[in-house]
Amino acid sequence: MFSPDRYEFFCPVKTNSGSRALEHLPFELDTMNATKPFVITSQKDARRGLVDVIIDAFKDSGVTIGIFDGAPAAPGMKLIKELFTMYRDGGYDSLIAVGGGAVVDTAKILNIAVSGAPEDIERYAGSDLITKPLKPLVLVPTLSGTGYESSRYACIDTLSFSSCFLMPHLVVIDPRMIVFEDVETTAAASLVTLTHAVEVYTGPEKNPLSDSYAYAAIRFVMENLVSVIRDPRDGKGRLALVNAHNAAGCAFSNSTPGMAHRLGKAVGDACQLSWGLCMGILLPHILERQTSEDGYHIPGLLLPLAGFDVYAETPEHMKVQKAIGILYDFQRDLFEASRGAIVRSLKDAEVPEEMLRDIARKAAGRSSTGFDADVSLMVLEQAWKGK
Amino acid sequence: MNLPGYYEFCCRVKIIAGHDALEKIPDALAYLRARTPMIVSDKGVAGAGLIDIVTSAIKDGVTIGAVADDVPPDSDLQVVHRLARLYREKRCDSLIAVGGGSVMDTAKGVNILISENADDLMKFSGANALKRALKPLIAIPTTAGTGSEVTLVAVVKDHERHLKMAFVSYFLLPDVSVLDSRMTLSLPPAITAATGMDALAHAVEAYTCLAKNPLSDAHALAAINLIGENLVRVTRDPGDKNGRLAMANAATLAGIAFSNSMVGMVHTLGHSAGSVCGVPHGVCMAILLPYGLEYNMHKNGHLTAELLFPLGGAQVYAATPEGERADKVIALVRRINEDLHEASGGRHPRFFREVVDREGKQMVPREKLPEIAKTALSDGSLFYNPEDLDYDDFLMVMETSWEGEPLERRKIKKG
Numbered sequence: 001m002f003s004p005d006r007y008e009f010f011c012p013v014k015t016n017s018g019s020r021a022l023e024h025l026p027f028e029l030d031t032m033n034a035t036k037p038f039v040i041t042s043q044k045d046a047r048r049g050l051v052d053v054i055i056d057a058f059k060d061s062g063v064t065i066g067i068f069d070g071a072p073a074a075p076g077m078k079l080i081k082e083l084f085t086m087y088r089d090g091g092y093d094s095l096i097a098v099g100g101g102a103v104v105d106t107a108k109i110l111n112i113a114v115s116g117a118p119e120d121i122e123r124y125a126g127s128d129l130i131t132k133p134l135k136p137l138v139l140v141p142t143l144s145g146t147g148y149e150s151s152r153y154a155c156i157d158t159l160s161f162s163s164c165f166l167m168p169h170l171v172v173i174d175p176r177m178i179v180f181e182d183v184e185t186t187a188a189a190s191l192v193t194l195t196h197a198v199e200v201y202t203g204p205e206k207n208p209l210s211d212s213y214a215y216a217a218i219r220f221v222m223e224n225l226v227s228v229i230r231d232p233r234d235g236k237g238r239l240a241l242v243n244a245h246n247a248a249g250c251a252f253s254n255s256t257p258g259m260a261h262r263l264g265k266a267v268g269d270a271c272q273l274s275w276g277l278c279m280g281i282l283l284p285h286i287l288e289r290q291t292s293e294d295g296y297h298i299p300g301l302l303l304p305l306a307g308f309d310v311y312a313e314t315p316e317h318m319k320v321q322k323a324i325g326i327l328y329d330f331q332r333d334l335f336e337a338s339r340g341a342i343v344r345s346l347k348d349a350e351v352p353e354e355m356l357r358d359i360a361r362k363a364a365g366r367s368s369t370g371f372d373a374d375v376s377l378m379v380l381e382q383a384w385k386g387k
Numbered sequence: 388m389n390l391p392g393y394y395e396f397c398c399r400v401k402i403i404a405g406h407d408a409l410e411k412i413p414d415a416l417a418y419l420r421a422r423t424p425m426i427v428s429d430k431g432v433a434g435a436g437l438i439d440i441v442t443s444a445i446k447d448g449v450t451i452g453a454v455a456d457d458v459p460p461d462s463d464l465q466v467v468h469r470l471a472r473l474y475r476e477k478r479c480d481s482l483i484a485v486g487g488g489s490v491m492d493t494a495k496g497v498n499i500l501i502s503e504n505a506d507d508l509m510k511f512s513g514a515n516a517l518k519r520a521l522k523p524l525i526a527i528p529t530t531a532g533t534g535s536e537v538t539l540v541a542v543v544k545d546h547e548r549h550l551k552m553a554f555v556s557y558f559l560l561p562d563v564s565v566l567d568s569r570m571t572l573s574l575p576p577a578i579t580a581a582t583g584m585d586a587l588a589h590a591v592e593a594y595t596c597l598a599k600n601p602l603s604d605a606h607a608l609a610a611i612n613l614i615g616e617n618l619v620r621v622t623r624d625p626g627d628k629n630g631r632l633a634m635a636n637a638a639t640l641a642g643i644a645f646s647n648s649m650v651g652m653v654h655t656l657g658h659s660a661g662s663v664c665g666v667p668h669g670v671c672m673a674i675l676l677p678y679g680l681e682y683n684m685h686k687n688g689h690l691t692a693e694l695l696f697p698l699g700g701a702q703v704y705a706a707t708p709e710g711e712r713a714d715k716v717i718a719l720v721r722r723i724n725e726d727l728h729e730a731s732g733g734r735h736p737r738f739f740r741e742v743v744d745r746e747g748k749q750m751v752p753r754e755k756l757p758e759i760a761k762t763a764l765s766d767g768s769l770f771y772n773p774e775d776l777d778y779d780d781f782l783m784v785m786e787t788s789w790e791g792e793p794l795e796r797r798k799i800k801k802g
Contacts, residue, residue, distance in 0.1 A: 001612040003633040006405030011398065015602065018393030031557065033518040208613065208636050209402055212605035219388040220601070240390050243601060308696040312705035
């Protein structure tokens with residue numbers, strides 16, 4: 001097994017997952033010395049009754065909670081300032097984010113403000129500028145996430161933040177909250193998850209601790225995504241997927257984002273497509289490219305993708321080919337299970353071919369790791385055509 | 388991947404690993420806003436020159452406020468109070484614990500006193516009595532086995548009042564654990580062997596007992612794989628730096644796995660043999676591990692079978708028919724014990740009758756086995772064991788593991 005010469009790993013997240021997990025919340029807050037949490041969620045999740053489950057969990061606990069159920073899809077600084085005032089005037093001492101995506105970004109960024117002052121927010125935009133722990137932040141994820149919820153990342157307006165202090169202290173995965181979402185949302189977060197976990201597991205910063213989180217995430221996505229897309233009533237599968245989102249967020253926070261992540265985002269931003277869909281299309285093409293580059297660990301990927309038996313019976317020299325083949329098969333299975341909604345090529349995603357050169361140049365420009373515009377273009381062209 | 392009805396998982400310890408990881412301690416302390424650490428250690432560690440290695444690695448980056456390298460193996464409340472006084476006198480602002488379980492426990496006890504500015508440690512005993520972060524604590528393990536660098540428990544004895552205080556809190560987790568190959572390079576083969584088997588027992592029980600979860604499973608699999616590939620090798624060749632680092636990683640992974648999933652009967656009996664006869668914990672784990680797997684086979688044989696993949700490697704796994712994999716794992720664990728016995732010049736015991744103290748005296752006389760079995764009945768770790776054991780069952784396991792005979796499967800009562 002690969003054991004690197006040196007590495008660092010940090011994951012402050014505690015995970016509680018399973019039946020009635022939310023009922024432990026009052027106790028968990030007490031261990032963090034918090035007594036008055038401020039809940040942030042979206043109108044959509046409030047409307048479908050998810051907040052009621054949270055309220056029930058606090059019944060008889062003696063804990064007073066505040067609820068803001070109006071987090072919009074694109075929160076701005078104005079909202080953060082309003083929430084800051086509500087938090088301060090209400091005497092709250094901790095945050096609970098219920099949902100995914102923008103709700104969690106809002107809570108993370110609000111946490112910067114309430115742990116100091118609203119002026120801090122712009123000062124801390126960037127990488128690793130926050131220098132001390134923030135207020136306790138609990139995440140109660142749903143299936144409507146983006147795959148970034150447990151991670152060290154947050155963004156608002158044009159500002160983006162990266163700090164381990166932004167990661168939730170506690171993630172409570174409760175089956176009652178993991179209700180069905182539409183195919184696109186479900187697939188997008190899980191494909192972001194798969195891409196992140198695979199790039200951690202195969203990338204130059206691979207280490208046994210981030211591998212453990214990545215391994216669990218990859219297994220869960222491979223075992224459950226197709227079946228959940230085919231049959232959204234698969235509750236156990238949905239729960240497993242949210243467990244995967246969480247584990248991958250932890251792994252991804254300990255690694256420099258890889259090429260599939262960066263290119264996928266670039267394509268998604270350029271063409272108003274979901275990042276997950278683009279990353280999912282690009283991933284096997286990029287891995288194929290990386291097999292011939294130094295510093296990547298592609299053969300071992302077969303293990304989390306396919307399990308012990310397939311790994312053990314595949315000869316060493318066939319492992320890369322087999323792993324990539326499994327990812328292409330996975331794209332096909334998703335395409336079929338979603339009745340064509342989850343496409344397998346950038347062409348089918350209606351990315352104009354003439355935009356590829358521009359996307360490649362932009363993605364390479366943003367990159368801090370070594371991949372240039374020519375390589376990016378080559379991969380994009382392959383992914384445009386598809387397998 | 389198994390997804391249980393409910394589980395919790397948490398390891399907030401930052402891991403810094405490498406052949407030159409110690410050099411990163413000043414930065415790690417600065418990040419925690421500390422710059423005057425007190426080093427806590429014991430004479431064995433200091434005598435092996437390890438404190439010198441630590442101090443020369445960090446002295447340019449921090450001011451070492453105090454060095455207390457005389458924590459006794461059987462540390463207690465008095466030691467904790469004495470070190471807390473020293474810490475205050477020298478105006479330290481953080482702790483670096485270099486050593487094994489007793490040093491870690493002592494440092495955690497000191498940390499409670501100094502952080503809470505308290506005189507009475509008892510007030511904080513039990514589960515979750517601590518409500519806020521303590522002073523920065525950096526753990527540097529000097530064996531690859533116990534995993535205490537990533538556990539949230541501390542036990543402090545009060546010899547005057549004949550008490551044992553246990554503290555359980557996420558705030559007791561070290562802030563940082565530094566795994567540096569230099570810390571275990573001089574470990575003698577017998578200790579390398581026993582501590583490595585301790586880590587294996589943690590990981591195997593985490594994977595095969597009742598409180599397993601997907602994240603503890605993933606950590607356990609990685610630990611078992613690293614141990615399978617490296618433990619016998621480093622016991623034979625103690626200077627193998629990469630092997631040493633791999634084992635340090637394995638012990639930490641195993642520590643994370645078991646502290647998030649609990650353990651079973653191997654630990655139940657191991658604790659008893661330790662407390663009744665003073666057998667080192669790792670030795671108990673090494674001897675008992677195959678018996679625990681045999682005893683539980685009818686309940687968790689399918690999980691034991693899976694472990695052939697990480698322990699024996701992909702080829703052995705593929706070459707062994709499914710129905711024979713669990714037995715093969717047990718045979719492999721026994722084989723590792725044999726190899727360690729040989730690699731340590733016979734010092735690593737394979738059975739309880741082979742365990743001797745420094746003077747060569749047998750540590751577990753046969754007539755002590757009933758007492759060990761009796762003591763095991765009151766150990767909480769049995770709760771997570773797949774199959775129940777009563778006094779007769781414990782005695783049977785102790786007798787066979789004393790002799791070095793395999794368990795007779797037909798004698799196991801199937802509940």
